[in-house]
Amino acid sequence: MAIKKTATIMLMQLALGLLPAVVASGQGSALEPSAAEIDSSATAALNQLYSQNETAKELGAKARAVLVFPAIRKAAFLVGVQYGFGALRRGRRTLGYYRTGAASYGFQAGVKQFGYALFFMTDSALAYLDTSGGWAIGTGPSVVVVDQGVARSLTTTSLRADVYAFVFDQKGLMGGIGLEGSKITKITPSR
Numbered sequence: 001m002a003i004k005k006t007a008t009i010m011l012m013q014l015a016l017g018l019l020p021a022v023v024a025s026g027q028g029s030a031l032e033p034s035a036a037e038i039d040s041s042a043t044a045a046l047n048q049l050y051s052q053n054e055t056a057k058e059l060g061a062k063a064r065a066v067l068v069f070p071a072i073r074k075a076a077f078l079v080g081v082q083y084g085f086g087a088l089r090r091g092r093r094t095l096g097y098y099r100t101g102a103a104s105y106g107f108q109a110g111v112k113q114f115g116y117a118l119f120f121m122t123d124s125a126l127a128y129l130d131t132s133g134g135w136a137i138g139t140g141p142s143v144v145v146v147d148q149g150v151a152r153s154l155t156t157t158s159l160r161a162d163v164y165a166f167v168f169d170q171k172g173l174m175g176g177i178g179l180e181g182s183k184i185t186k187i188t189p190s191r
Contacts (some may be wrong), residue, residue, distance in 0.1 A: 022169055033085055035189045038097055042087040045070035045115050049168050056117065056166050063119040064126045065090045067184070070115045070169075076108040082182070084115075085189070088129070096130075097189050102182040114170040118143070118163050126164035134185040139171065 033041075046068050050057040060066055069086035083101040087094045120126040126139035137143055141162035 013021075022078045031188070032099075032189055035094075035097060035191050037086050037138070038189060039086050039094055040113065041070040042068045042089065043092075045169070046089070046117065048058050049115075049117060049166060052168070053166065056119075059121075059164055063121055064123055065095060067098060067118040067129070068115070069098075069117070072100065072116065074114075075113045076104065076110060078105065080104040080106075082107050087185070097187050098184050099187050100182050100184050112170065114165045114167055116165055118165050122161055122162045127172065129184070130186075134183055137182045180184045 046060070046066065049068075050060060065088050067086055067088045069084045072082055072084035074080055074082035081101075081103055081170065083099070086098050088096045088098060120129065120141075122141070128141050129135055143163045143165055144161040145165045145167065
């Protein structure tokens with residue numbers, strides 16, 4: 001039992017140790033896309049989400065800003081690592097660029113890619129993103145993940161959360177998507 005626990009701890013430390021390298025924490029690193037690439041991907045992802053989900057489109061019109069991560073990549077075998085890059089948008093204007101990353105542990109294996117968009121409904125939630133120096137989802141503003149059930153009951157008069165999250169464009173083989181614990185950090189990509 002002690003050997004199993006030690007191996008588990010070592011796997012988690014390995015994943016957490018590799019996360020900065022995978023996420024490419026340095027400004028302008030080889031793994032980090034350019035601002036133009038992030039903008040292009042974010043525009044295409046939002047257009048696709050809005051064309052397939054009327055609730056997302058309605059929230060987008062009311063949101064203070066939308067932070068879209070068009071392609072989050074996750075790989076796992078007991079220990080998982082996920083990362084991606086995105087843009088904070090107000091209308092068609094980009095307000096800033098962000099990186100997201102997370103490490104997880106549990107019964108998981110596979111590779112997956114997905115996108116997600118965070119709809120900031122309040123000025124205070126948007127200010128928290130700007131001033132936090134790295135927001136870990138699950139702390140700070142309240143986040144509601146919108147699935148088909150929530151989308152059916154959500155109206156513009158029933159909006160109560162600070163941030164609404166939509167997961168979209170899932171590809172690959174791995175069960176479940178988790179946003180809680182994802183850390184979002186502002187970056188300055190190359191032009």
